[in-house]
Amino acid sequence: MEKIHKFFKxxxxxxxxxxxMILIIYRAMFFVTIPGVNSAALSKLSxxxxxxxxxxxxxxxxxxxxxxxxxxxxxxxxxIIVQLLQADVIPIFTQWSKEGQTGRKKLDQVTRTxxxxxxxxxxxxxxxGINTLTNGxxxxxxxxxxxxxxxxxxxxxxxxxxxxxxxxxxxxxGNGISVIITxxxxxxxxxxxxxxxKGVTFGNKVNWIRFGELMLGAVVLILLIVWFTRSELxxxxxxxxxxxxxxxxxxxxLKIIVPGVIPVIFAxxxxxxxxxxxxxxxxxxxxxxxxxxxxxxxxxTTSGVVIYGLMIIFFEYLYSIVQIEPDxxxxxxxxxxxxxxxxxxxxxxxxxxxxxxxYLSLPGSLFLTLVxxxxxxxxxxxxxxxxxxxxxSSILIITGVLIEIGRQIKGLRLKREYGTFLSKDFxxxx
Numbered sequence: 001m002e003k004i005h006k007f008f009k010x011x012x013x014x015x016x017x018x019x020x021m022i023l024i025i026y027r028a029m030f031f032v033t034i035p036g037v038n039s040a041a042l043s044k045l046s047x048x049x050x051x052x053x054x055x056x057x058x059x060x061x062x063x064x065x066x067x068x069x070x071x072x073x074x075x076x077x078x079x080i081i082v083q084l085l086q087a088d089v090i091p092i093f094t095q096w097s098k099e100g101q102t103g104r105k106k107l108d109q110v111t112r113t114x115x116x117x118x119x120x121x122x123x124x125x126x127x128x129g130i131n132t133l134t135n136g137x138x139x140x141x142x143x144x145x146x147x148x149x150x151x152x153x154x155x156x157x158x159x160x161x162x163x164x165x166x167x168x169x170x171x172x173x174g175n176g177i178s179v180i181i182t183x184x185x186x187x188x189x190x191x192x193x194x195x196x197x198k199g200v201t202f203g204n205k206v207n208w209i210r211f212g213e214l215m216l217g218a219v220v221l222i223l224l225i226v227w228f229t230r231s232e233l234x235x236x237x238x239x240x241x242x243x244x245x246x247x248x249x250x251x252x253x254l255k256i257i258v259p260g261v262i263p264v265i266f267a268x269x270x271x272x273x274x275x276x277x278x279x280x281x282x283x284x285x286x287x288x289x290x291x292x293x294x295x296x297x298x299x300x301t302t303s304g305v306v307i308y309g310l311m312i313i314f315f316e317y318l319y320s321i322v323q324i325e326p327d328x329x330x331x332x333x334x335x336x337x338x339x340x341x342x343x344x345x346x347x348x349x350x351x352x353x354x355x356x357x358x359y360l361s362l363p364g365s366l367f368l369t370l371v372x373x374x375x376x377x378x379x380x381x382x383x384x385x386x387x388x389x390x391x392x393s394s395i396l397i398i399t400g401v402l403i404e405i406g407r408q409i410k411g412l413r414l415k416r417e418y419g420t421f422l423s424k425d426f427x428x429x430x
Contacts, residue, residue: 012412019172023183026164030066034153036146037127039064041134052390053272053299054126055188067157069126071184072177074119074155075162076269078111083322115162119155122276127151129279174405181265182401185394192391218395221371225399228367231256233360235353239338250338252329254356257364259319261400264372264393266319267311271297271304299390305376309369316365317358326353371396 033039042051042065051062054073062069086097086107093110096103127150131138139146165176172179200210234251274297281290298304330350339345343352375392 011416012409015171015173015412019168019174019179022164022168022172023179026068026161026180026183027187029068029157029160030064032067033064034067034069034150036140036150037065038134038138038140041137042130051130053268053275055184067153068161070119070123070154070158070161072158072161072165072180073269073272074122074158075111075115076177076266077118077273078114080266080270081114082107082111084318112159112162115158116155119158120151123151123154124148125276125279126154129276133279173408174401178261178265178397178401178404182398185398188394192394196391218391221392221395222399224367225371225396226403228256228364229260229400229403233356235356236341237333237338238341239336254324254360255364256360257316257368258357258360259316259323260404261368261397262319263312263315263365263368264396266315267308267372268390268393270311271299271308274298299376300380302377302380305373305380308376309373312369312372313365316368317361320357320361320364321354324353324357326350326357329353368396 042062054069054071055062082093086093088094093107096106099106124147127139127147131142136142139150161180162177165180168174168176168179170176196214197206197211200207200214232253232255234253237250237252239250274293278290278293278298295301296303296307299308327350330346330353333339333349334345340349340352343349372393376390379391
């Protein structure tokens with residue numbers, strides 16, 4: 001009985017319960033449909049590539065055009081823009097990024113303001129695009145006020161998703177936004193499996209051997225993702241005083257895929273922006289500029305897939321630097337009287353870490369790109385379902401997020417065991 005009581009009182013159980021509760025609330029919001037639209041008209045667009053990409057980040061919010069249809073796409077886009085502008089593009093942003101918690105709060109405020117603007121623009125574009133694709137049958141009353149109300153409700157849903165994600169980050173397990181995206185992908189999993197079965201069905205007969213091969217390939221892919229995600233390069237760190245006292249040295253563990261699945265999430269989000277533009281200007285589909293965007297920024301074309309892969313590589317290199325911050329790392333080492341063996345403190349240390357990150361980013365970015373791109377190329381050649389094509393990216397995101405959650409649980413468990421050890425051996429409770 002005491003063990004059961006301890007289990008339910010443990011921080012890990014509380015965090016798991018809190019995360020599940022938030023995800024249930026998030027999922028319940030999908031049943032809150034937006035008024036003034038004909039949701040039945042959406043059934044004709046079930047294989048529309050634009051909506052399929054957007055649904056990946058909202059967990060199927062477009063099935064009934066719920067308040068959560070936008071998901072977190074606007075927020076992620078705003079994050080990308082603000083973080084890029086910090087790289088000495090806008091001096092005040094660069095300054096805020098160096099001011100610790102105070103500066104971070106200011107940048108968060110800018111990100112949320114930009115999310116509002118992008119959310120409204122994206123919502124208006126999607127609403128008008130769907131109305132055009134359904135020949136005006138989507139909106140019950142086609143007027144500016146109706147469009148504005150729909151856009152406001154969709155943007156409000158995006159802020160709710162963002163808020164729920166923040167709650168998970170603070171009180172639950174994992175990065176809240178990534179967890180919400182993962183939950184959205186898992187909700188679409190049965191539909192994806194249905195498309196896979198259809199893809200191996202010839203006539204009225206399912207080719208179970210082919211289906212088994214696909215499932216085996218998925219298992220091998222998951223094992224490869226786990227191996228790559230958990231692999232790390234350990235850079236030795238020596239502390240002058242600690243070495244004298246204990247004779248032990250520390251190390252900096254750098255993962256092969258330093259930013260995890262962030263490059264895939266960001267690249268996928270960026271690809272939804274041209275999709276929204278195409279939906280907004282659907283009436284101009286015969287114009288040359290429309291065809292150019294459709295060719296180069298749609299995942300159903302080879303050129304679009306190549307650009308998607310290049311974006312993953314770009315974000316892999318960019319966010320490796322953003323997460324590690326070689327200049328700050330070098331400064332912190334110097335302040336702590338620590339150093340990397342055979343490397344001088346200061347700029348040489350910064351350059352050394354930078355070179356290591358570039359070295360790791362090559363295999364990491366290539367792996368992420370291949371896993372994300374190959375299923376898309378295969379799908380485009382043998383199937384019309386973009387859901388199957390996105391299976392590589394989906395598996396990457398799900399596996400990466402679950403591994404991070406596992407690491408956090410392990411850390412919480414070690415912290416708890418260490419606290420118990422101190423309490424027993426040093427009588428801290430007395």
